[in-house]
Amino acid sequence: MKIRVVTGNPHKLLEISKILAPFGISVERLDVKKIEIQDDDVINIAKNAAEILCPIYGDFIVVEDTGLYIGALGGFPGPYAEYVYRTIGLKGLLKLMEGIVDRRAVFKCAAAICVEGTVHIFIGETQGYITREPRGNRGFGYDPVFVPEGETLTYAEMDEETKNKVSHRAKAFTALGNWLISKFK
Numbered sequence: 001m002k003i004r005v006v007t008g009n010p011h012k013l014l015e016i017s018k019i020l021a022p023f024g025i026s027v028e029r030l031d032v033k034k035i036e037i038q039d040d041d042v043i044n045i046a047k048n049a050a051e052i053l054c055p056i057y058g059d060f061i062v063v064e065d066t067g068l069y070i071g072a073l074g075g076f077p078g079p080y081a082e083y084v085y086r087t088i089g090l091k092g093l094l095k096l097m098e099g100i101v102d103r104r105a106v107f108k109c110a111a112a113i114c115v116e117g118t119v120h121i122f123i124g125e126t127q128g129y130i131t132r133e134p135r136g137n138r139g140f141g142y143d144p145v146f147v148p149e150g151e152t153l154t155y156a157e158m159d160e161e162t163k164n165k166v167s168h169r170a171k172a173f174t175a176l177g178n179w180l181i182s183k184f185k
């Protein structure tokens with residue numbers, strides 16, 4: 001079985017392909033524009049984009065959207081994580097959080113897949129906290145500043161197998177993989 005993921009982020013694509021490999025599902029990139037509505041919830045963003053693309057590109061395409069919600073900042077940057085990363089960056093975010101003691105945050109990943117003309121959503125959430133300094137050089141995006149609950153290393157300090165066991169994306173795509181396999185076995 002093969003899925004095609006609508007993303008411009010090669011790191012994401014690689015993670016998804018490693019997460020789905022044990023299910024015997026291969027992953028390719030679908031190089032098309034994903035239309036993102038403005039919404040606080042990544043579920044609605046992924047769902048809406050998939051509903052636009054499914055009638056055009058058909059079954060087994062996947063739209064993934066991820067947000068980072070920081071409690072002490074009222075959920076900021078949430079679905080605007082990409083914009084914040086591109087503008088103020090990790091440095092700016094850490095500056096914004098100077099003096100904040102409660103550093104809890106959650107990564108939320110929504111994966112929307114088209115099957116038999118219908119959009120199905122799978123979500124994965126990982127609680128954790130934002131560090132005071134960036135640590136580690138693996139991964140991408142916010143990985144150097146995010147430590148998942150129960151761990152001591154940032155995502156960027158973990159080897160990829162470990163991140164792919166505990167991450168928001170791992171949870172969403174493991175659920176998607178299980179569902180696909182049970183539906184089409």
Ligand code: ITT
Pocket residue numbers: 006007008009012064065066067068080081082083085086139140141142143155167169
């Ligand atoms: P596509 O929309 O093309 O898939 P993107 O990188 O823009 O790629 P998102 O909007 O879903 O993806 O991601 C929002 C931001 O969160 C962006 O800056 C990512 O780098 C970051 N991000 C997403 N997943 C992450 C992860 O697992 N670890 C660290 N940062 C992540």
Ligand code: NA
Pocket residue numbers: 036065066079082
């Ligand atoms: Na996005």
